Amino acid sequence: xxxxxxxxxxxxxxxxxxxxxxxxxxxxxxxxxxxxxxxxxxxxxxxxxxxxxxxxxxxxxxxxxxxxxxxxxxxxxxxxxxxxxxxxxxxxxxxxxxxxxxxxxxxxxxxxxxxxxxxxxxxxxxxxxxxxxxxxxxxxxxxxxxxxxxxxxxxxxxxxxxxxxxxxxxxxxxxxxxxxxxxxxxxxxxxxxxxxxxxxxxxxxxxxxxxxxxxxxxxxxxxxxxxxxxxxxxxxxxxxxxxxxxxxxxxxxxxxxxxxxxxxxxxxxxxxxxxxxxxxxxxxxxxxxxxxxxxxxxxxxxxxxxxxxxxxxxxxxxxxxxxxxxxxxxxxxxxxxxxxxxxxxxxxxxxxxxxxxxxxxxxxxxxxxxxxxxxxxxxxxxxxxxxxxxxxxxxxxxxxxxxxxxxxxxxxxxxxxxxxxxxxxxxxxxxxxxxxxxxxxxxxxxxxxxxxxxxxxxxxx
Numbered sequence: 001x002x003x004x005x006x007x008x009x010x011x012x013x014x015x016x017x018x019x020x021x022x023x024x025x026x027x028x029x030x031x032x033x034x035x036x037x038x039x040x041x042x043x044x045x046x047x048x049x050x051x052x053x054x055x056x057x058x059x060x061x062x063x064x065x066x067x068x069x070x071x072x073x074x075x076x077x078x079x080x081x082x083x084x085x086x087x088x089x090x091x092x093x094x095x096x097x098x099x100x101x102x103x104x105x106x107x108x109x110x111x112x113x114x115x116x117x118x119x120x121x122x123x124x125x126x127x128x129x130x131x132x133x134x135x136x137x138x139x140x141x142x143x144x145x146x147x148x149x150x151x152x153x154x155x156x157x158x159x160x161x162x163x164x165x166x167x168x169x170x171x172x173x174x175x176x177x178x179x180x181x182x183x184x185x186x187x188x189x190x191x192x193x194x195x196x197x198x199x200x201x202x203x204x205x206x207x208x209x210x211x212x213x214x215x216x217x218x219x220x221x222x223x224x225x226x227x228x229x230x231x232x233x234x235x236x237x238x239x240x241x242x243x244x245x246x247x248x249x250x251x252x253x254x255x256x257x258x259x260x261x262x263x264x265x266x267x268x269x270x271x272x273x274x275x276x277x278x279x280x281x282x283x284x285x286x287x288x289x290x291x292x293x294x295x296x297x298x299x300x301x302x303x304x305x306x307x308x309x310x311x312x313x314x315x316x317x318x319x320x321x322x323x324x325x326x327x328x329x330x331x332x333x334x335x336x337x338x339x340x341x342x343x344x345x346x347x348x349x350x351x352x353x354x355x356x357x358x359x360x361x362x363x364x365x366x367x368x369x370x371x372x373x374x375x376x377x378x379x380x381x382x383x384x385x386x387x388x389x390x391x392x393x394x395x396x397x398x399x400x401x402x403x404x405x406x407x408x409x410x411x412x413x414x415x416x417x418x419x420x421x422x423x424x425x426x427x428x429x430x431x432x433x434x435x436x437x438x439x440x441x442x443x444x445x446x447x448x449x450x451x452x453x454x455x456x457x458x459x460x461x
Contacts, residue, residue, distance in 0.1 A: 003183070007176040008169075015168050016161075023157040031150050035112075038143045039121055043110055046123035046139040049076070053137065057130035062086055074120070074141035079104045081134060097140055104136050118144045182216045189219075199227035250279050302341050302425055309336045309375055309446065310368050316349050317366055326357050332368030338375035338446030341426040345446070348428065349377060351419045352442045356381035360439065370448075374429075377444040386434040394432065395420050 049069045056065065062078065066089040070076045075097040077088035081104060088098045096116060109124040122140040129135045189200050201220045204213065254272040261268050310332065317328040356364045360383025367378040386394060395416045423430050427447055434440035
């Protein structure tokens, strides 16, 4: 059974049961109140008749008294302790009651009985008569009008229940359609995704904040995450196959050269080993960068905190100075703090320091300072620079300003692309300014407090 049918069936049955139980409770309560009211009224009326008859006993013939107090739809009779009784007096419409046997009882009694498809209430009251004998005055009265009212009430409740179920069934069907609409849309969207291979989203309508809208928004977020991961995976495969092809070809060529002539010509052996080692190291660095780019930012374990930018910059410059033997001067204010992830900011700084030492033979200058609510780290080199027409593309993945020169320096064109990803994740804004033949200046702007930048990089021309 489909979910829509289950919702419709269960809701309809539940509402029908509740409506029937409510109507049964209504009928039972009303019938009990009506019957109790009739019994109390009959008892009070019989007491009033008995008191009135006892007061005039002996002055008016008893039979005349009975005729005077006979109910409109009933019977009155008087019974003695020895079974003797006066002839019962009945109304015109209830003469058949006189055929019922009377039973003497010294206690007050109220009872309900049926006779000839009608319901009656009989009240028996013991009375001390004028001669000192305890007599029974019994008044029997029809309560068929009350029973007719209850029968009409039953019919009305049955009709109301049947009529009320019609809009209920329709409304439940509409409700199930409303509930199933986003689920059906998700099913159709997933089938379309499977058929076409495109990551489609649900069309969200309205500004509702209910659970259905939340489910639809969560579905779209999930599709977006899947699409991003798929694109990253697809991009990783494409990038890896594109970039690893060249070093693998070089390694294969030198390996074949070694196999043919390596033993006979030592200079070829040395050249081949150096080339293979160089390409292997470049493949290692490129693979690490590709793997990091393929990860979703939520998997980077970003931890934002106050970071001593001066101390971080001095430590990074010292590490580069020892690794590459190139002079890096750090200038600026002491104890400059910014809000970022220390390890990722250090990695970001390493990327720009690495670019600076690759394309500049002069010393590198790093400045640390504060301006308004932002802190900055400025990396300045006096290297080859970047032409203005090529500057806007330097952050594109695998883009190289000078293909041959970059290959020779060992770059894969991933550094600045990775820098943009890191900057977006830790709230750093990158500004790049360069003049061909004069050098390049890269600025990392770090917020003072818990503020995430909208634009991860900006190029100044």
